[in-house]
Amino acid sequence: MKAVCLLSGGMDSSTLAYVARDMGYHIIALHLRYGQPTEDAEYDCARKIAASLDAEEFLTVNLDYLRSIGGSSLTDDALTIGDHTGVEEGLPNTYVPFRNANLIAIATSLAEARGAEAVFIGVQASDYAGYPDCRPQFIDAFQQVIDTGTADATQIKLMAPFVTMSKTEILKQGFALGVPYGDTWSCYRSGAPACGTCDSCHYRLAAFREAGIEDPIPYEVRE
Structure with missing residues (x-):
């Protein structure tokens, strides 16, 4: 069996791949860059995680058009990534x-x-203020899109096993599987050290x- 794993290099997606x-x-590791401030650190970590898993393939796709669209502090330099409040x-x-x-x-x-049977994504319904594209309803709806928009003989399951889990539960599962968390990156702001104060940190x-x-x-500040 083969699965495409969306691998950002962060804590959740790395655990998901394991x-x-x-x-x-x-x-099959898929890493997507879209001009986020820490994209180089994330890329380096994603490659390390893919290598630790003996991934059949590591593919990077550039989605820098998301910077042209903007609307997020991760893609628009005019917006500021704030501290967690x-x-x-x-x-x-x-x-x-x-x-x-x-x-x-x-x-x-x-x-x-590639003839893969599954796509894995590490979304959580509890992410921050509830990103709408992290909800179970979104995953269910996109499964219908996949079923409708792929060839009749194609069967791809959209897997989001963390959608109802907490980050602590995800982390404990990762410890049991031996995820090398020193090779992961979650900070929104900085490539080294992590800021320690953004929502993700x-x-x-x-x-x-x-x-x-x-x-x-490493963190600049450990809250």
Whole structure:
């Protein structure tokens, strides 16, 4: 069996790829760059994770058109990536409009071309203020798109096993599978060290604290 794994190089997607391998899939790693501030660090980590999994293929696709669209602090230099405040007032500006639909569409194209049976994506319904393209309803709807828009003989399952899990639960599963978290990157702002104060750093550090293990990557600030 083969699976296309969307591999950003972050904590969740790296754990996801290890889960897919544990399920018996041979990994086709798909890494997507879209001009985010830490894209080089993410790319380096994604390559290391793919190598640790003996991935059959590591494909990088450039989605820099998302910078032309803008609408997110990850793709628009005029917007600022803020510190985590703990106050949820609508979507955070790190939400990239409809990003996951773009990612899954490309992953589906790759899966159909390679004869893969599954596409894995590490979304969580609890991500930050509830990104709309991380909800179970979105995954269910996109499965229908895949079923409708691929060849009749094609059967591709969209797998989102973390969608109802917490980051701490994901991390504990990763520990059991031996995920090398020192080779992952989650910070929105900085390639080295991680800032420690953006939403992504905050939730990653909180998960490690709750798991009772120190995060192995360097931080400018450890909240």
